[in-house]
Amino acid sequence: MYQQKSAKSDSLIALLLIGLLLLSTLIVSSVTIFIAERAYSNPFYFFNRHLVHLVLAGICFVVGYLIKPDFWVRYRALVLMVAIGLLVAVLVPGIGSVINGSRRWIRTPLMTIQTSDPAKLAFIMFIAAYASEKIKANLSFSRKWLPAIALLGIFDGLLLLQPDFGSAIVITGVVLQILFVAGMPILSFMMIIGAASIQGVLLAVFTPYRFMRIVSFLNPWLFPYSAGYQLTQSLMAIGRGGFWGVGLGSSLQKIFYLPEAHTDFIFAVFCEEIGAVGGVIVMVAFCTIVVRLIQWSYHFFDRAAYFNSFYLAGISGLIGCQFIVSAGVNMGILPTKGISMPLLSYGGTHMLTSLFAFGIVFRMLSEPVK
Secondary structure, eight states: OOBSOOOSOOHHHHHHHHHHHHHHHHHHHHHTHHHHHHHHSOTTHHHHHHHHHHHHHHHHHHHHHHSOHHHHHHTHHHHHHHHHHHHHHTTSBTTEEEETTEEEEEEOSSOEEETHHHHHHHHHHHHHHHHHHHTTOOOOHHHHTHHHHHHHHHHHHHHHTTTOHHHHHHHHHHHHHHHHHTTOOHHHHHHHHHHHHHHHHHHHHSSHHHHHHHHHHHOGGGSTTTTTHHHHHHHHHHHHHTTTOSOTTOOSTTTTTSTTTTTTTHHHHHHHHHOHHHHHHHHHHHHHHHHHHHHHHHHHHHTTOHHHHHHHHHHHHHHHHHHHHHHHHHTTSSOOOOOOOTTTSSOHHHHHHHHHHHHHHHHHHHSOBO
16 A cells, blocks of 8 residues: 655755755856866866766756665665775776875876765665664664674774775764664664764864864964965855845955865855855755655655665765865865865766765655655
């Protein structure tokens, strides 16, 4: 017997998703003109590649939509191997590429792949499938949840070898959110949160460059030409934009002042050109998407469609955490981390991964729940 309440599609999520992609195209075209002209003698180099990324992302969305959710549960071991394999491959000399001191990318003729993005999605899918299989099992904590925590430790360890501290923080928060929704005891959950927080603080404090980021974050104006340079330029961009912004295309900070203006700091340039009102609108859009995903997660949980529920909880956490970290860094609320803003920043890998993830979401919403 089928429950007849099927979303068919969530028009609100669909409209917000399309709106953010259109906004991304607009802001990427504005931000990258000067960078592309200097680096490639073609002001539309990044814009043209962004359009290619959107086409490929659309194909990924369709592929994700065509695959039934049961497939991911059935082949969860393969999904886990893909997640771990991507993070191992990037560490192999001759395969992984080093950029700015980090080994996070694999170069291909078509595009440069940042392996942490598809790896995070694959690991979320595995954890959602694992939790959906274990939720009804009457097992002890060590047999039920400890294997997932151990795999998370391995996954984080591989991320830290790149090093990618920001992604390790994000995936840890997302996985713990899934396990909490799946019924992990609150005391165990709080103990793991505490242990992870202590480890994170130790890694930040006892790694010189991370510690310097914290110091410069507390007062970036003491280091305006060194450790605090990106943050001070980002704050100047947001401050210059004021309430209404200086106008699309009129940003000053994107003209070689703000590093990574089209990726990690695109939100700052967006606020400079469109103003605080534009920044608030983007925040509301992301919050709405996250809330809707959480609502559907509870919808599926009530109907015992556990994989759907945990996957949606994971995607809501992934989108929400990445947005919070990215926006927080741009506004000086969080220490500087290399986290791109989902759906807005320039970058092929995160765009393809995000649209593939949403393809799976809409497939789940299109099917009646058994």
